[in-house]
Amino acid sequence: MMSTKKSGNHNFNRREFLGAMVVTSSATGIASAVQAFDKKEMWQPDRADVVTPVRGDKYIFFTDDEAALMEKLVDCIIPPDELGPGAHQMGVTFFLDRQLAGDYGHAYSWYMQGPWPEGLPSQGYQTRLTPAMLYRSAIAAIDKYCVNTYKNKFSTLSISEQNDVVSALENQQVDLDGVPRKTFFDRLLQNVTEGYFSDPIYGGNRNMTAWKMIGFPGARYNYRAYVTKHGEKISLAPVGIMGGPSWKAKA
Amino acid sequence: MSTVTKLPSVDVLLVGFGWTAAMLGQELTETGLKVLALERGAWRDTSTDFAVTFAQDELRYYWRGALYEQPSQSTLTFRNNPNQTALPMRHLGSFLPATGVGGAGIHWNGQCWRFLPSDFVARSHNEQRYGRLAAEYSVQDWDISYEELEPYYDKFEYLCGISGQAGNLQGRIQKGGNPFEGTRQREYPNPPLDMTYGPELFRGAAERLGLHPFACPAANMSRAYVNPLGVELAPCTYCGFCEKYGCGNYSKSSPQTTILPVLMRKSNFELRTHANVMKVLKDSTGKRATGVLYVDAQGREWEQPADLVILCAYAQHNVHLLLLSDIGKPYDPVSGKGVIGKNYAYQIVSSVDVFFKDKILNPFVGAGALGVAIDDFNGDNFDHKGLNFIGGGYIALWNTNGRPIETHLVPEGTPKWGAKWKRAVIDNYLSSCSISTHGGVLAHRENYLDLDPTYTDVYGRPMLRMTFDFHDNERRLSNYLTDRAAEIGRAMQPREIKINGRDGAYSIIPYQTTHNTGGAIMGNHPENSAVNRYLQSWDVSNLFVMGACAFPQNAGYNPTGTVAALTYHAADVIKNRYLKRPGPLA
Numbered sequence: 085m086m087s088t089k090k091s092g093n094h095n096f097n098r099r100e101f102l103g104a105m106v107v108t109s110s111a112t113g114i115a116s117a118v119q120a121f122d123k124k125e126m127w128q129p130d131r132a133d134v135v136t137p138v139r140g141d142k143y144i145f146f147t148d149d150e151a152a153l154m155e156k157l158v159d160c161i162i163p164p165d166e167l168g169p170g171a172h173q174m175g176v177t178f179f180l181d182r183q184l185a186g187d188y189g190h191a192y193s194w195y196m197q198g199p200w201p202e203g204l205p206s207q208g209y210q211t212r213l214t215p216a217m218l219y220r221s222a223i224a225a226i227d228k229y230c231v232n233t234y235k236n237k238f239s240t241l242s243i244s245e246q247n248d249v250v251s252a253l254e255n256q257q258v259d260l261d262g263v264p265r266k267t268f269f270d271r272l273l274q275n276v277t278e279g280y281f282s283d284p285i286y287g288g289n290r291n292m293t294a295w296k297m298i299g300f301p302g303a304r305y306n307y308r309a310y311v312t313k314h315g316e317k318i319s320l321a322p323v324g325i326m327g328g329p330s331w332k333a334k335a
Numbered sequence: 336m337s338t339v340t341k342l343p344s345v346d347v348l349l350v351g352f353g354w355t356a357a358m359l360g361q362e363l364t365e366t367g368l369k370v371l372a373l374e375r376g377a378w379r380d381t382s383t384d385f386a387v388t389f390a391q392d393e394l395r396y397y398w399r400g401a402l403y404e405q406p407s408q409s410t411l412t413f414r415n416n417p418n419q420t421a422l423p424m425r426h427l428g429s430f431l432p433a434t435g436v437g438g439a440g441i442h443w444n445g446q447c448w449r450f451l452p453s454d455f456v457a458r459s460h461n462e463q464r465y466g467r468l469a470a471e472y473s474v475q476d477w478d479i480s481y482e483e484l485e486p487y488y489d490k491f492e493y494l495c496g497i498s499g500q501a502g503n504l505q506g507r508i509q510k511g512g513n514p515f516e517g518t519r520q521r522e523y524p525n526p527p528l529d530m531t532y533g534p535e536l537f538r539g540a541a542e543r544l545g546l547h548p549f550a551c552p553a554a555n556m557s558r559a560y561v562n563p564l565g566v567e568l569a570p571c572t573y574c575g576f577c578e579k580y581g582c583g584n585y586s587k588s589s590p591q592t593t594i595l596p597v598l599m600r601k602s603n604f605e606l607r608t609h610a611n612v613m614k615v616l617k618d619s620t621g622k623r624a625t626g627v628l629y630v631d632a633q634g635r636e637w638e639q640p641a642d643l644v645i646l647c648a649y650a651q652h653n654v655h656l657l658l659l660s661d662i663g664k665p666y667d668p669v670s671g672k673g674v675i676g677k678n679y680a681y682q683i684v685s686s687v688d689v690f691f692k693d694k695i696l697n698p699f700v701g702a703g704a705l706g707v708a709i710d711d712f713n714g715d716n717f718d719h720k721g722l723n724f725i726g727g728g729y730i731a732l733w734n735t736n737g738r739p740i741e742t743h744l745v746p747e748g749t750p751k752w753g754a755k756w757k758r759a760v761i762d763n764y765l766s767s768c769s770i771s772t773h774g775g776v777l778a779h780r781e782n783y784l785d786l787d788p789t790y791t792d793v794y795g796r797p798m799l800r801m802t803f804d805f806h807d808n809e810r811r812l813s814n815y816l817t818d819r820a821a822e823i824g825r826a827m828q829p830r831e832i833k834i835n836g837r838d839g840a841y842s843i844i845p846y847q848t849t850h851n852t853g854g855a856i857m858g859n860h861p862e863n864s865a866v867n868r869y870l871q872s873w874d875v876s877n878l879f880v881m882g883a884c885a886f887p888q889n890a891g892y893n894p895t896g897t898v899a900a901l902t903y904h905a906a907d908v909i910k911n912r913y914l915k916r917p918g919p920l921a
């Protein structure tokens with residue numbers, strides 16, 4: 085399930101593994117997958133199924149060439165401007181790198197068996213490319229298009245040329261070498277938005293700046309005091325799952 | 336394949352352990368019988384799986400589906416009509432079924448409705464008033480009335496502690512409630528939730544238009560509540576991570592927060608997780624279920640015998656199991672004969688986004704069922720003469736969330752990316768809201784479920800195949816509701832509105848609702864239905880089938896109130912009649 089949960093072993097997530105352990109240690113030998121919670125207290129210490137924060141600062145999925153393109157591409161989708169940082173500065177490229185390197189990139193929870201006819205728009209994702217391979221193939225094809233059209237790779241084009249390329253991608257005018265064009269572009273917009281607005285624990289939305297820009301207070305859990313304050317601005321600095329500036333002890 | 340090990344028999348076997356199974360587990364253990372639930376997913380509870388310290392994680396829960404079924408394990412194929420080739424739904428989208436203890440009862444919104452009395456007689460009522468329906472619509476009466484279900488609706492509302500306000504108390508219309516609802520015997524157990532600004536603006540606008548707005552019935556607690564089983568729920572904190580998430584606060588009614596603390600401690604109840612039921616087993620006559628075959632996490636196969644088998648695996652999964660078990664005659668869309676898979680239906684939704692210039696709405700202060708609705712255009716609450724459709728839906732301003740990946744409304748004409756998009760998101764986030772319409776879907780001859788001829792699941796079983804599209808009745812209905820929603824939107828006096836109407840083919844991609852209905856419908860005769868009014872299989876009398884698969888067509892409301900009422904009605908009959916004299920009840 086969560087990319088951050090386990091390394092390599094895609095057969096069980098942690099919860100399933102706990103359950104499965106009980107099955108094998110079952111004293112009766114029958115299929116008693118009933119866990120320790122049965123007839124006991126349901127709360128147990130140290131069992132919370134939490135995510136592991138994304139750490140590090142090096143790309144593990146993108147090659148240098150791919151990263152060069154992606155860093156510029158995400159900034160076309162959400163550019164830096166006077167309102168605040170663009171997607172790259174917010175960590176979105178890094179977020180995408182870790183997403184594509186993990187379960188999501190490998191379509192871990194998806195049904196990925198053939199046959200693979202093309203499908204109708206209403207039938208959704210119908211390519212054997214996992215998201216990781218979708219990006220990898222599309223990135224190569226975009227650079228090829230740029231070299232053919234502008235004699236330069238995407239990352240070295242001017243911003244207005246880059247925007248023209250993104251428009252061409254949106255209008256499905258770029259040959260993506262077998263990658264379904266709309267599938268790729270829709271996913272790119274979705275994943276960049278995810279990196280921009282998700283909890284910083286996944287590597288994007290650095291310093292919760294995207295939340296500050298729109299006025300979302302983040303991973304809070306109690307707004308009872310504000311429900312009937314109609315029309316009033318709520319001035320709460322955002323917090324993330326790992327906390328936030330407002331959690332710092334006073335000097 | 337490995338050998339099958341046969342286990343000691345149980346009295347009652349529940350397949351799946353979500354909402355309907357939890358209700359039945361609680362009811363049927365009261366008889367002293369030994370009840371076993373087999374759930375394909377993991378154990379889940381508040382403190383371990385969605386505690387307040389980490390439940391507010393939009394990427395993990397919604398976009399990566401931490402609580403949902405995984406298509407790699409279980410999915411279906413889909414096409415719009417019988418002339419197309421169905422292809423697998425490779426990742427979830429349009430609907431989000433669950434896996435794991437509690438089922439979709441964990442991540443539902445908690446919008447807890449009753450259907451209208453006329454919904455249960457959809458064919459006879461509408462034909463009497465408007466004349467014959469076109470032959471393509473295979474609409475049927477339910478063979479159960481609102482009045483018969485009323486005590487069971489009530490029972491579920493009190494189990495859950497629904498926050499709401501009666502509109503029709505013992506025949507007397509109550510100010511502030513829904514005046515169109517069927518008669519209820521008593522008030523909701525809890526008062527309505529406090530309203531945020533968006534729903535209040537909707538209420539004002541609807542009143543000015545002469546409509547009848549009311550606070551929506553919500554399974555989010557407006558105050559602390561102790562339910563009839565003695566389980567305590569806490570006041571909702573309007574955290575805005577409700578639908579598609581588990582509640583970390585014990586404030587949303589779910590099997591975990593209303594039943595399991597009592598049921599799990601009973602000595603005559605047993606739950607096995609990671610027990611994926613492959614099919615129902617029958618004896619040589621084919622008329623009696625002997626138990627089920629299931630596979631555990633290691634892939635070992637087990638035969639679990641039982642005297643009474645009840646399918647509680649969610650609507651389309653129940654239908655899938657019936658088809659795989661060769662119980663009942665599969666539906667044939669050409670002849671219109673056969674019953675299993677017949678009358679699959681859904682919900683037709685549209686929306687009108689409302690943008691204000693100078694009003695701050697704080698969308699993130701929300702709850703799954705926080706909202707104000709009107710029911711003036713639902714069911715047969717309005718005259719359809721000249722409209723060319725029957726049925727309807729509610730129109731509501733729900734204030735469920737401001738989770739920014741999902742909810743960042745932008746005005747008409749905004750590009751999908753770039754500087755203009757960014758500015759529009761920032762400018763409108765705090766000052767926009769959305770009106771939704773929630774239309775019913777008629778049963779149609781060509782909307783049905785069967786087994787796919789090509790694709791198989793990880794166990795090698797044929798997948799379920801869904802053939803579904805919206806037809807003329809729904810399209811007209813939805814256009815009509817969307818126009819009414821736009822009128823209310825304009826009456827809210829915003830800067831501008833954006834109308835998101837419903838056109839084109841039904842698509843499996845964008846989330847719409849997890850209100851899949853039909854496929855094992857109830858009725859008055861084995862020729863026209865899979866189960867009788869007690870949800871008992873016409874073919875195998877010791878097999879009952881719960882869930883919205885019993886709906887002959889779908890009404891303009893969310894299903895769970897009615898699913899629960901049918902479940903409690905069936906439980907009563909099982910306890911008081913079936914167990915005394917097992918056999919066909921109707």
Ligand SMILES: Cc1cc2nc3c(=O)[nH]c(=O)nc-3n(C[C@H](O)[C@H](O)[C@H](O)COP(=O)(O)OP(=O)(O)OC[C@H]3O[C@@H](n4cnc5c(N)ncnc54)[C@H](O)[C@@H]3O)c2cc1C
Nearest residue numbers: 351353354355375434438439444445446612648849893895
């Ligand atoms: C996002 C979302 C929002 C919703 N909001 C609302 C709402 O506001 N109002 C409303 O009325 N309804 C709502 N619903 C619908 C509501 O959740 C369902 O109607 C309700 O949960 C159905 O109960 P059930 O028992 O039929 O299925 P579930 O509660 O889903 O339980 C089915 C269980 O069976 C298990 N299972 C399936 N197949 C097998 C098998 N072969 N072997 C063993 N176990 C199996 C599953 O893992 C699951 O745990 C919503 C649903 C979703 C997903």
Ligand code: SF4
Nearest residue numbers: 571572574577582702
């Ligand atoms: S909005 Fe209320 S009921 Fe819903 S998850 Fe938050 S606290 Fe729970």
